[in-house]
Amino acid sequence: MADKIKVGHVHMSGCTGCLVSLADNYGGLLTILDRYADLVYGLTLADVRHIPKMDVALVEGSVCIQDKISVDEIKETREKAAVVVAVGGCACYGNITRFSRGGQPNQPQHESFLPVGDLIKVDVYIPGCAPTPQLIRNVCVMAYLLLKGNKDQQELAKKYLTPLMQLAERGTEACGCDLMYDVINQGLCMGCGSCAAACPVRAITHEYGKPNVNREMCIKCGACYAQCPRSFFNFDVITGFEGILETIDGALK
Amino acid sequence: MELSSEVNMMGTELGNYKLCVSARSTDKEILKKAQDGGIVTQLFAYALEEGIIDGAIVSGPGDEPWRPRPFVATSVEELMKSRGTRYNISPNVSFIKEATRSYGLDRIGIVGTPCQMQAVRKGQLYPAGLRDVPDKIALAIGIFCMENFPYQSIKQLVEDHAAMKLESVKKMEIGKGKFWVYGERGQVVQLPLKVTHKYEQPGCHVCLDYVANLADVSTGSVGSPDGWSTVFVRTKKGDDIWTKAIAAGCFETKSIEQVKPGLELVSKLANEKITKNQKTVEERAKFGVNKALRNPYLSPK
Structure with missing residues (x-):
């Protein structure tokens, strides 16, 4: 189909969990590849050696700055892709790779891993470890509507993606501490519990209605802050939740 | 796809709804300890028995008197422990992923304040850390809320101001x-x-929703006579379940136009809350000297 968008999966230093999450859309992924997107690049999934031109690059993993190929490839990704999406905690914030001190076989000198946004401009963030199949799916559908949809669909896609673009602008550091700095310290926490539900390592409990972060356990994936309804809450999109969820479901049927 | 652009426009203070009635449960056991019309307990009990939900995240008794604790009720007996309002924070959303994991629910019921309904809907559209949860929300019931209190505030209000022991309190209520x-x-x-205002949870003061606009069904005492609740049925899911529950004889209803004080009071209080909190949001923009406090409705930055 001529009006499909070109999507690539660029694998930096990550555990492939993000790619597995994309695949965990099962039938939905096949529908996406059938109707909306051609996978033009992807480790193990597409037999392509060099990064081609594409509409959307889904980047997984952080960049090891001691690995020249990785550094070259991430720069090339920026040149070749119209939209760069950082998929998952490592690409967005470094996540677990933040704790690397090198010394591991068989490349002990590979010790410094940077979030993608420290080397190139990133357009959209999908935080979380692993990022959820549903958020990856939603972003894929919205990216398609943004590039190929009618005027109303483009408008909706723009509104939907805006907070994820703002998260990309916000920076490359995340931590459970964000809940203190940017929510509780700002007088915004109302104790809903979203952060604790979102945390993949159960580092967050609620004591008397407010989150308590076990900072030793936090892996810096950014899920808690992104999930918090007081990090961002775009009424113009979320109020239409029923219609949007139906649209996404319909698009993948 | 219709999207309402401004939440605080006059006339949208009650959110979208298909139906609004005054109602109460027909189950005397539920009404015995219900805050008002027993709507939440009754609707969850019906949905549980019919297999519409596998369980419901509700707030039940915690470690201290009147301290709520979220828990997953998978039977009517368990639901009965959560009857009534506690007026302090119960982080119900914190169980929304766990309910699908160790409790194994495929169809979740959840009750919460308007902000918690916002959290649920944000979680469905932007599930950063809620893998496989978005499609499993089967019934989200919202409760009207002007503001909430930390547990310590309730303790101070009851023990210091009202000079009563928390463990000897039978019921609390905000009304009239x-x-x-x-x-x-x-x-x-x-x-x-x-007296109570200064003890309110600060995070409530930027909230622009009084009647849980994003719930499937929302309910609260305001607008209806004593012992009855005002009910808004908002979504297709909510409408479907409510219609079946009515057909099954779960509720007595009265037309909202025929009860006192009626919708007018709900609208009045909703507008008061939204106007006051909108002002707070605006004042936060110039809180310091050329320094703003964060506005979550504009950006996560």
């Missing part, structure tokens, strides 16, 4: 402009809301 504390022995203490 007062905070009411009912004791086990029949004593009643009322506090003017002027």
Whole structure:
């Protein structure tokens, strides 16, 4: 189909969990590849050696700055892709790779891993470890509507993606501490519990209605802050939740 | 796809809804300890028995008197423990992923305040850390909410201001402009809301939703006579379940136009809350000297 968008999966230093999450859309992924997107690049999934031109690059993993190929490839990704999406905690914030001190076989000198946004401009963030199949799916559908949809669909896609673009602008550091700095310290926490539900390592409990972060356990994936309804809450999109969820479901049927 | 652009436009203070009635449960056991019309407990009990939900995240008794704790109720007996309102924070959303994991629910019921309904809907559209949860929300019931209190605030209000022991309190209620504390022995203490205001949770002061606009069904005492609740049925899911529950004889209903004080009061209070909190949001923009406090409605930055 001529009006499909070109999507690539660029694998930096990550555990492939993000790619597995994309695949965990099962039938939905096949529908996406059938109707909306051609996978033009992807480790193990597409037999392509060099990064081609594409509409959307889904980047997984952080960049090891001691690995020249990785550094070259991430720069090339920026040149070749119209939209760069950082998929998952490592690409967005470094996540677990933040704790690397090198010394591991068989490349002990590979010790410094940077979030993608420290080397190139990133357009959209999908935080979380692993990022959820549903958020990856939603972003894929919205990216398609943004590039190929009618005027109303483009408008909706723009509104939907805006907070994820703002998260990309916000920076490359995340931590459970964000809940203190940017929510509780700002007088915004109302104790809903979203952060604790979102945390993949159960580092967050609620004591008397407010989150308590076990900072030793936090892996810096950014899920808690992104999930918090007081990090961002775009009424113009979320109020239409029923219609949007139906649209996404319909698009993948 | 219709999207309402401004939440605080006059006339949208009650959110989208298909139906609004005054109702109460027909189950005497539920009504015995219900805050008002027993709507939440009754609707969850019906949905559980019919297999519409596998369980419901509700707030039940915690470690201290009147301290709520979210828990997953998978039977009507468990639901009964959560009857009534506790007026302090219960982080119900914190169980929304766990409910699908160790409790194994495929169809979740959840009750919460308007902000918690916002959290659920944000979680469905932007599930950063809620893998496989978005499609499993089967019934989200919202409760009207002017503001909430930390547990320590409730303790201070009851023990210091109302001079009662928390463990001897039978019921608390905010209504008719007062905070009411009912004791086990029949004593009643009322506090003017002027006293309670300063103990409110600060995060409530930027909230622009009074009647849980994003719930499937929302309910609260305001607008209906004593012992009855006002009910908004908002979504297709909510409408489907409500219609079946009515057909099954779960509720007595009265037309909202025929009860006092009626929708007018709900609208009035909703507009008061939204106007006051909108002002707070605006004041936060110039809180310091050329320094703003964060506005979550504009950006996560």
